Amino acid sequence: MSRLILFNKPYGVLCQFRRTDERPTLADFFDDPTIHPCGRLDYDSEGLLLLTDDGKLNARITEPRYKLAKTYWAQVDHLISESALQQLRRGVVLNDGLTAPADAQRLDEPTLWPRTPPIRYRAHIPTSWLSLCIREGRNRQVRRMTAAVGFPTLRLVRVQIGDWSVDGLGVGEWREIRV
Structure with missing residues (x-):
């Protein structure tokens, strides 16, 4: 039976155990040398990160051929338009090619833990939330997709x-958990 760890990664933590500078890493949360992260979550992103001691399970979670769905909640600049959501649903052209279609929906502001530091607040520029489900794992893909449709x-x-x-x-x- 394999071990699978569900970790709520804080903002500002590197998804690696090796320390290269003063920034926090997974080593600040785990001291088990047998576990490894299943993929990455950017330094400036938060939320679910999976770790396991099983290389085959790790591959099953991370390899693109398995197309495991990953759901993100993104807070974006301005009120996202239906047109932008449609573009995300069709796929977006990025500098490394066309993305696969995403499941993109407007989202009421979710109840989340506070982020430290908080995002910048601008009284005259509204923000909105969307749920985006993708089955790829390109570098900074969600951020690049929302920026490409005009909503960073x-x-x-x-x-x-x-x-x-x-x-x-x-x-x-x-x-x-055990899987």
């Missing part, structure tokens, strides 16, 4: 990978 991401939280969710985990908390 301010805060990005991964809430689900496949059937696994960040529900019930506070920021920096983790839960281990």
